[in-house]
Amino acid sequence: MTETTGTWLTQEAYDRLQAEYDELVNVKRAEIVKEIDERRQEGDLKENGGYHAARDEQAKMEARIEELRHKLANAHVGEVEFSGTIDAGTVVTAEVMGREMKFLVGSREIAEGTDLDVFSAQSPLGAALLGRTAGDETSYVAPNGKEITVKVLHAEPFGG
Structure with a gap:
């Protein structure tokens, strides 16, 4: 397995990334949408720093969700089969x-x-x-x- 065909992960690392992904998608995403909605109701969006900060946070979170989705979809999970030559893991x-x-x-x-x-x-x-x-x-x-x-x-x- 080479990292050019995916990312090698231990089962523990895969589980940790999956838990982070699930938390972001199922909990944090809804929280940030609620935060944006609350800030939007405060009035003029041009002058609303809280709204823009929440939108920035949403963009960062969505980028992390996409990064995790890609890593998890392309992960090779398990122990490395070590033959003495250097490879991922x-x-x-x-x-x-x-x-x-x-x-x-x-x-x-x-x-x-x-x-x-x-x-x-x-x-x-x-x-x-x-x-x-x-x-x-x-x-x-x-x-x-x-x-x-x-x-x-x-x-x-x-x-x-």
Whole structure:
């Protein structure tokens, strides 16, 4: 499974996102509609800061609902089948520019509650590591144009 075909999520992360989605759609959406209606009744909409703030909040909430809907619809849920090669759901220990780092290749949703940094498989570092194994060396071009050398020290499946 690669993240280009969807997002890998643990069952716990999927359930957490589903609960957030359900809360937004079934509870928060109705609350914000009520808030907008109350603010609308206060009078002139051009001068009504509360109305505009509620509409802004509604737009942010609808964007989050759409983001969650897409992630949940395209999620690959379950444990990673680890073959020793780095893919989404792999915890990597690597030497990056002479400094040892431990991070997850995947999505930030699954690492919530851990102290792991997260790099998506589409990030320059994540993409450079896909398919690599412990002992491999590779490099990637950082956003500033600098080439960064990476040595994979250890790779293991994410355990939560």
